[in-house]
Amino acid sequence: MHSTFLEFLLRRIVGFAAVLLVLSLMIFLLARxxxxxxxxxxxxxxxxxxxxxxxxxxxxxxxxxxxQYIRFLSGAVHGDFGTSLISGRPVxxxxxxxxxxxxxxxxxxxxxxxxxxLPLGMMxxxxxxxxxxxxxxxxxxxxxxxxAFLVAILLQLFAAYYLSDWPLLGRxxxxxxxxxxxxxxxxxxGLLSGQFAVVLSAxxxxxxxxxxxxxxxxxxxxxxxxxAMIENLRRDHVQTLRSxxxxxxxxxxxxxxxxxxxxxxxxxxxEFASLIGNAFVVEMVFVWGGxxxxxxxxxxxxxxxxxxxxxxxxxxxxxxxxLVIDIxxxxxxxxxxxxxxx
Amino acid sequence: xxxxxxxDLNVSFSSYSQRTQVLRDVSLxxxxxxxxxxxxxxxxGKSVTSKxxxxxxxxxxxxxxxxxxxxxxxxxxxxxxxRERLKGIEMSVVMQDxxxxxxxxxxxxxxxxxxxxxxxxxAGKRRSRADRVTHIHDVLRKVQLGDPERVMAxxxxxxxxGMRQRxxxxxxxxxxxxxxxxxxxxxxxxxxxxxxILRLINDLVTEVGLSLLMITHNLGxxxxxxxxxxxxxxxxIVEHGPLEQIFDNPRTDYTRELINAIPPLYGxxxxxxPVSSEAPLVKLEGVSKxxxxxxxxxxxxxxxxxxxxxxxxxxxxxxxxxxESGSGKTTVARMVMGMMGATSGKITVDGMDLSAQKDGRIDxxxxxxxxxxxxxxxxxxxxxxxxxxxxxxxxxLDATDRAKRTDELLELVNMPRHFAARYPHELxxxxxxxxxxxxxxxxxxxxxxxxxxxxxxxxxxxKRVIALLEExxxxxxxxxxxxxxxxxxxxxxxxHIAIMLRGELVEQGTPAQVFADPKHPYTRxxxxxxxxxxxxxxxxxxxxxQAEKQKFLVSSAA
Numbered sequence: 056m057h058s059t060f061l062e063f064l065l066r067r068i069v070g071f072a073a074v075l076l077v078l079s080l081m082i083f084l085l086a087r088x089x090x091x092x093x094x095x096x097x098x099x100x101x102x103x104x105x106x107x108x109x110x111x112x113x114x115x116x117x118x119x120x121x122x123q124y125i126r127f128l129s130g131a132v133h134g135d136f137g138t139s140l141i142s143g144r145p146v147x148x149x150x151x152x153x154x155x156x157x158x159x160x161x162x163x164x165x166x167x168x169x170x171x172x173l174p175l176g177m178m179x180x181x182x183x184x185x186x187x188x189x190x191x192x193x194x195x196x197x198x199x200x201x202x203a204f205l206v207a208i209l210l211q212l213f214a215a216y217y218l219s220d221w222p223l224l225g226r227x228x229x230x231x232x233x234x235x236x237x238x239x240x241x242x243x244x245g246l247l248s249g250q251f252a253v254v255l256s257a258x259x260x261x262x263x264x265x266x267x268x269x270x271x272x273x274x275x276x277x278x279x280x281x282x283a284m285i286e287n288l289r290r291d292h293v294q295t296l297r298s299x300x301x302x303x304x305x306x307x308x309x310x311x312x313x314x315x316x317x318x319x320x321x322x323x324x325x326e327f328a329s330l331i332g333n334a335f336v337v338e339m340v341f342v343w344g345g346x347x348x349x350x351x352x353x354x355x356x357x358x359x360x361x362x363x364x365x366x367x368x369x370x371x372x373x374x375x376x377x378l379v380i381d382i383x384x385x386x387x388x389x390x391x392x393x394x395x396x397x
Numbered sequence: 398x399x400x401x402x403x404x405d406l407n408v409s410f411s412s413y414s415q416r417t418q419v420l421r422d423v424s425l426x427x428x429x430x431x432x433x434x435x436x437x438x439x440x441x442g443k444s445v446t447s448k449x450x451x452x453x454x455x456x457x458x459x460x461x462x463x464x465x466x467x468x469x470x471x472x473x474x475x476x477x478x479x480r481e482r483l484k485g486i487e488m489s490v491v492m493q494d495x496x497x498x499x500x501x502x503x504x505x506x507x508x509x510x511x512x513x514x515x516x517x518x519x520a521g522k523r524r525s526r527a528d529r530v531t532h533i534h535d536v537l538r539k540v541q542l543g544d545p546e547r548v549m550a551x552x553x554x555x556x557x558x559g560m561r562q563r564x565x566x567x568x569x570x571x572x573x574x575x576x577x578x579x580x581x582x583x584x585x586x587x588x589x590x591x592x593x594i595l596r597l598i599n600d601l602v603t604e605v606g607l608s609l610l611m612i613t614h615n616l617g618x619x620x621x622x623x624x625x626x627x628x629x630x631x632x633x634i635v636e637h638g639p640l641e642q643i644f645d646n647p648r649t650d651y652t653r654e655l656i657n658a659i660p661p662l663y664g665x666x667x668x669x670x671p672v673s674s675e676a677p678l679v680k681l682e683g684v685s686k687x688x689x690x691x692x693x694x695x696x697x698x699x700x701x702x703x704x705x706x707x708x709x710x711x712x713x714x715x716x717x718x719x720x721e722s723g724s725g726k727t728t729v730a731r732m733v734m735g736m737m738g739a740t741s742g743k744i745t746v747d748g749m750d751l752s753a754q755k756d757g758r759i760d761x762x763x764x765x766x767x768x769x770x771x772x773x774x775x776x777x778x779x780x781x782x783x784x785x786x787x788x789x790x791x792x793x794l795d796a797t798d799r800a801k802r803t804d805e806l807l808e809l810v811n812m813p814r815h816f817a818a819r820y821p822h823e824l825x826x827x828x829x830x831x832x833x834x835x836x837x838x839x840x841x842x843x844x845x846x847x848x849x850x851x852x853x854x855x856x857x858x859x860k861r862v863i864a865l866l867e868e869x870x871x872x873x874x875x876x877x878x879x880x881x882x883x884x885x886x887x888x889x890x891x892x893h894i895a896i897m898l899r900g901e902l903v904e905q906g907t908p909a910q911v912f913a914d915p916k917h918p919y920t921r922x923x924x925x926x927x928x929x930x931x932x933x934x935x936x937x938x939x940x941x942x943q944a945e946k947q948k949f950l951v952s953s954a955a
Binding site for chain 2: 291295296297313
């Protein structure tokens with residue numbers, strides 16, 4: 056059984072490597088096709104044609120495309136995406152600077168989705184077609200349809216009016232020194248270095264942006280948990296356990312929950328992947344300075360090297376999230392593990 | 398005082414403000430230690446009766462009047478909690494489908510432990526976890542599961558159907574109930590496994606002194622497991638009496654019909670189908686099929702689904718291919734249909750070598766198939782006319798010819814013309830299967846593969862469908878390849894039969910030969926396991942030794 060699970064993992068990893076390879080090819084070609092000369096971009100409008108030409112040669116833009124692609128790929132494997140055309144600093148350094156902020160935001164958002172969405176979905180399923188269900192379904196609909204930026208602004212206004220001491224912008228109070236931790240995630244670094252003031256302040260700053268981002272996911276997870284639970288409620292095994300007198304709440308919370316969590320888990324993986332790149336609206340509103348807004352900036356400034364790196368990093372997270380979800384689902388549902396062995 | 402007594406029970410279902418009465422004045426009595434069978438066809442209300450007893454009716458059900466008393470106390474006036482307390486302790490149920498009765502993401506042990514834990518709680522008992530596990534092990538051994546530890550650690554999908562059914566019985570016996578309600582036990586299993594399970598239930602009932610309510614549609618099962626029989630039809634008990642009386646001296650036409658609809662295995666009423674002397678239409682010569690699964694790590698797996706099978710099917714014959722699940726009979730059928738190529742060997746249909754065809758594709762005018770479950774093989778969103786239209790269009794007919802042919806086809810399968818406008822959900826199971834047969838006939842094929850065409854139908858319906866198939870064969874000169882696990886049906890319907898075991902052909906001949914003198918021990922075991930409805934037939938069954946059984950049957954007791 057173990058070797059088959061290992062094989063299952065290997066198959067996934069090979070598949071995901073292929074996805075990344077295709078992605079790299081596509082983004083590379085796209086970057087070479089779009090109008091705008093990277094060298095001209097880097098030098099600015101004042102530079103002479105010769106200077107630009109020199110830089111083109113220096114950057115390897117005169118080489119044949121396959122050579123350029125292989126150079127890009129081998130650099131990418133080592134985590135080297137060249138230098139930013141705008142700031143002149145290594146692209147990787149810039150990404151590493153902004154990535155933890157978004158990662159922390161997204162992780163807290165996901166946590167919120169699970170902690171709020173799953174129980175609400177279960178509640179709706181248990182009281183299906185009753186008033187609790189109706190209200191929850193209505194709320195989830197609102198959650199799914201409300202655009203995140205609108206929620207973000209509303210929350211900010213709310214905080215500004217009613218919670219005068221609540222921080223509205225940034226990741227942490229300015230007068231606190233940010234711990235130089237290993238992860239870059241303020242909560243974890245704060246905990247590791249024992250600076251609880253940092254943790255508290257980080258949590259306060261996170262609350263509203265995370266809520267704004269989580270709302271649509273909460274709605275989705277709730278709806279999907281509800282329908283999976285209702286679907287499974289009809290199964291014979293629910294009837295069996297009930298016929299033998301196992302109480303309803305045990306059947307629901309132990310037996311049905313595990314069976315019904317595969318679908319919400321899949322949603323969670325997709326949410327994680329998309330939030331990494333799409334959190335920029337909320338990041339903008341809360342002046343978060345994260346990866347997503349960095350990506351947007353790079354696109355706006357036509358900083359092709361940075362764009363390529365941002366896309367590759369997003370893709371990597373997408374693949375990684377899916378791998379983790381696949382493993383989690385395999386751990387949850389023995390049928391998937393066993394089927395591989397047949 | 399009777400253990401369980403039901404008096405004038407009326408139950409109705411309501412959906413979208415429509416009320417349907419499903420039980421009408423049902424009365425039934427089970428004495429202490431008595432084995433009672435409740436028989437009836439689909440929709441007769443037998444499962445609703447058991448659900449009323451167990452208080453597991455769906456939300457839209459309504460008990461309108463009547464009493465259900467347990468040891469003299471009325472159950473219907475008790476609260477849900479009080480009724481809950483009886484479950485598993487006073488009465489237990491063995492479910493029909495052993496796979497779907499377990500939650501697939503939890504181990505068998507988890508299910509058993511939880512049921513025991515909550516039963517203990519309700520009984521006010523306290524037991525340590527180790528005591529519980531010991532008790533569960535004891536019960537698992539009682540249902541002849543020799544390795545309780547492995548069973549408990551397994552997930553439902555890791556056990557065979559027979560083992561799961563045994564665990565379900567263990568679940569029911571865990572707290573020594575006074576009555577066992579068995580809802581079609583073993584129906585989803587192979588005959589030999591079903592036979593083992595029924596014997597086990599019988600032994601346990603006598604050993605522990607349980608009362609049994611056996612709910613089934615299979616009269617052979619009733620004969621094996623009951624002393625007293627209730628016959629139910631459309632929510633009404635039409636007849637009841639001791640087993641011998643019901644079988645030997647039925648008082649109502651319905652019961653008589655039910656008994657007569659069962660194809661006999663032995664005796665004077667067995668029908669011998671004529672043997673054709675014509676040249677073979679289908680010829681299989683040394684056909685094998687191997688499925689290969691490649692692994693990234695390690696060697697590939699090979700599954701030998703069919704090994705070296707040689708069969709001749711003469712024109713105009715009904716050739717029966719028998720075997721249990723996994724024996725390879727469906728693989729043979731798919732190869733004959735040209736839906737799958739053979740790994741080695743040669744298949745010829747009407748003089749045409751299938752391996753020489755492109756993609757092994759066979760001409761639609763040559764062979765067609767009728768599947769087991771007409772409920773799923775017909776598209777629910779298409780009317781009968783639309784369903785029949787598809788093959789006719791492939792046959793190249795224009796619109797007027799198609800309409801004419803549709804009428805002809807409906808006539809062939811004895812259906813009124815106006816049924817052409819109906820959707821599958823407006824048809825009964827038997828009618829749906831007639832449409833599926835009509836669809837197979839549309840292209841005017843020479844060979845029709847029948848893949849368990851009647852196993853989803855009630856016996857009385859089965860009888861009519863089989864009669865239709867016989868009629869079609871003689872009228873249209875068709876050849877049938879009939880795949881089934883129902884040996885008593887094959888005895889009467891086939892002109893030749895072949896028995897498959899683990900991909901190999903172990904015996905073939907005319908049914909008269911094979912049933913009178915089965916050569917292979919597996920054939921003997923298969924025939925011996927068929928539940929029959931008379932003592933004479935039981936006596937005529939071949940004898941298999943325990944050693945032979947062990948050699949050829951997959952034991953569900955491991």
